[in-house]
Amino acid sequence: MCQGESLTALEKLTHATESSPHPIMPLTDLAPDIPAMFRRAAINAALGSARAFFSSLKTWRARKQKHEAKHTKKRKKRPFRERPPVPPRSWNKSVPFYASLWHERHTHGIVLKVWTGSCWSWLKVHILGRELPDGYAMGSPQLVRKGDRWWLHTPIEKTFETPAKSGEQLTTAQTRLCAVDLNLDKHLAVCSVQTVDGTILATSFIGNGTAVSGCRKQLLGRIARNRSQTGLIAENEQDNADLWAKIRHVDEQIAHLVSARIVQFASEHKTSILVFEHLGNLQPEKGTYSRRSNSKRAYWMKGRMFRYATYKAWHAGGIITCRVNPRNTSRECHRCHAAVIRYNQGHPVEGYTSGAALCLCPQCQMRDHADRNASIRVGQRLIERTQEPLKEKPHARSQRAKRESKDSGVGISQDAKRQMGPSIPAARRGDHANGHGTAQGRRRRMGASFPDIASQLRVHFE
Ligand SMILES: [Zn+2]
Secondary structure, rough: HHHHHHHHHHHHHHHHOOOOOOOOOHHHHHHOOOOOHHHHHHHHHHHHHHHHHHHHHHHHHHHHHHHHHHHHHOOOOOOOOOOOOOOOOOOOOOEEEHHHEEEOOOOEEEEEEOOOOOOOOEEEEEEEOOOOOOOOEOOEEEEEOOEEEEEEEEOOOOOOOOOHHHHOOOOOOEEEEEEEEEEOOOOOOOEEEOOOOOOOOEEEEEHHHHHHHHHHHHHHHHHHHHHHHOOOOOOOOOOOOHHHHHHHHHHHHHHHHHHHHHHHHHHHHOOOOEEEEEEOOOOOOOOOHHHHHHHHHHHHHHHHHHHHHHHHHHHHHEEEEEEEOOOOOEOOOOOOOOEEEOOOOOOOOOOOOOOOOOOEEOOOEEEEHHHHHHHHHHHHHHHHHOOOOOOOOOOOHHHHHHHHHHHHHHHHHHHHHHHOOOOOHHHHHHHHHOOOHHHHHHHHHHHHHHHHHHHHHHHHHH
């Protein structure tokens, strides 16, 4: 049923008219004279929730089917563990104020039609908030209840042209992408801007992760001490509520600040793609309660920074976000892809120390900050994906990556498959075989862009 039909059907059930004088669930039982626009808004809010539920049920079924099809083929039975979505048992929704239910909207106030408990009346409310940024339009406001207070939420909307998909954008040599390496230690995020043809333009080091981590660990330590002093925790009772709230707020705040800085940097350098790594699995740390919880929370924060950056980038003029396989991004040289030596200042230059600040490539003598090198590799990996589409799967997780690295046969069989394809030039096979494809790849990509440059020149001289 389309939106209009379901709305009419539901109105018939709730609203008395001449043609149907006795509806099944008359709204007049709840309150007299409910404004028509309020009724419609409420029905549409309910329909929206119902549709959201059915669409997530549909995608869940599709995932289940896919999973089962995959596991019967291999004769390896692994049950599908993901739980189906559940429709809400109780439902509480804020109804938007449609056009006739509010008037006199300006920067500092609005007049709303509300139910006071005995009648519908106009209520003037003051609004605090920033002015609307350029190019945005305001939608229907909504009153949202939080505890014993009411908040007025106003959605804002901006229309812009849908950007091209990453694969398409990456065929242009001048496309800029901003690759991000998220860390848990010194710098929370290291971003590097590069073009598709390999020019590195800028790097930014964001945030002091050590300070955040230290602050959080201290709070967690206080919780642990409080717990040991009070002994048993009453069931269903959240202990140390204030301290937990503080930890949550610090994490939330940092994730917002860092993601905003990432997007700011990306748009300052006119990039159109943001690249992150897939998160991989959480590797639990051993040690005290505060240490374990701290590492877990830091891991969650990485996910949060990614989510926030994704929507902020989209709103900053349609920057799209991609994720790549995280395998060895910090272990490979961005110039020649050989394994790097990672070390700390003042320590011997040998081996690989996880988390150390500096790196040196023994093959091409590249010296750089280790996180900067990693962020550049993250970006290169996305570019490589368009060159060699079969080499990396878009959703490859770290687990799968590990398996492949153990069994190099996987890579070889893919190679063989690609060799059969008639459209792949011999040069590409060659540079894949020795594993150092950048130089050759770059030349080819630039070659692909020559017609563009040529046509531009022609226009200029004609
Ligand atoms: Zn190198």
